[in-house]
Amino acid sequence: MIRVLLVDDDQELTAMLSEYLEREGFETSAVHTGEEGEIEALSGLYSIVVLDVMLPRLSGIEVLRRIRARSQVPVVLLTARGDNIDRITGLELGADDYVPKPSSPGELVARLRAIMRRVQPGDRHTCEVIRSGPLVLWPGKRQAQWQGRELGVTSTEFSLLEELARSAGQVVSKQDLSLNALGCPLTRYDRRIDVHISSIRQKLGPRPDTKAWIQSVRGLGYLLIAE
Incomplete structure (x- = not known):
């Protein structure tokens, strides 16, 4: 079972994504602050992290920086559509991919599966x-x-x-x-x-x-x- 950590302050969105991902065979957990996201991402319990860039207090970019200082767990960023600065900064800091917001849950699932296929080769x-x-x-x-x-x-x-x-x-x-x-x-x-x-x-x-x-x-x- 692939365990996905969702880090986003939009609780309605994480509830919707969690429901969709679980129907697609993923196991999901969600937290809503950067501080919680950092702790959970570094716990070793998750296969992949979906991290919103626009978090209150501790930004997603800073959370990513802290994760990469201690872990290579795959990270997909959720970024504002058209925000190339955050996307490039995130990739430079070691994000594996990004998905623009708003986007279809199907696109997120496709990106997660593509990354996990690479991480778990045959x-x-x-x-x-x-x-x-x-x-x-x-x-x-x-x-x-x-x-x-x-x-x-x-x-x-x-x-x-x-x-x-x-x-x-x-x-x-x-x-x-x-x-x-x-x-x-x-x-x-x-x-x-x-x-x-x-x-x-x-x-x-x-x-x-x-x-x-x-x-x-x-x-x-x-x-x-x-x-």
């Missing part, structure tokens, strides 16, 4: 190891190692790294990255891929020649240097 990946230069990935365990040390990445960052590592030395289009790593088609003006890749680059650091390990190929996509 048995065929259990013993698989992917190596590309100093990068080693264990898809079955969702673990990453960089230059011999554990690499702390979110579930979405891991999925992007996996797609790039499987095609190391070759360009992977943004559309393919979006479909295979995010579970949804790329839409116009969608910056999710770019923001996640930027975060991964910072974690990998520069190459000895000062260039990035993940190269942008204008108009085509991204390439992970294989060496």
Whole structure:
């Protein structure tokens, strides 16, 4: 059973979402303040967190910052429609995805399922190891190692790294990255891929020649240097 934590001060909305999610096979709990959201998200009891950005007192962005300081539990942000600043800030802080408000419960369910499919891969990946230069990935365990040390990445960052590592030395289009790593088609003006890749680059650091390990190929996509 996938356990979902809803963090939103709109109690009518959380009641409606809880009812819908439970009909779809999820187990849900809801809290209505940022302080409660932080405590529950860090409890280890939940598979994924749905976090509203516009919370009173302690904002959703600050809650996300505190969660990411101690946990890689998947987080989906609820953001105001058209509010690109909060969306980009959230992705930079390690959110796995966002859903605009208002949106259909069906869209939220689709995003949750896409993330959980990535977090809980099939048995065929259990013993698989992917190596590309100093990068080693264990898809079955969702673990990453960089230059011999554990690499702390979110579930979405891991999925992007996996797609790039499987095609190391070759360009992977943004559309393919979006479909295979995010579970949804790329839409116009969608910056999710770019923001996640930027975060991964910072974690990998520069190459000895000062260039990035993940190269942008204008108009085509991204390439992970294989060496």
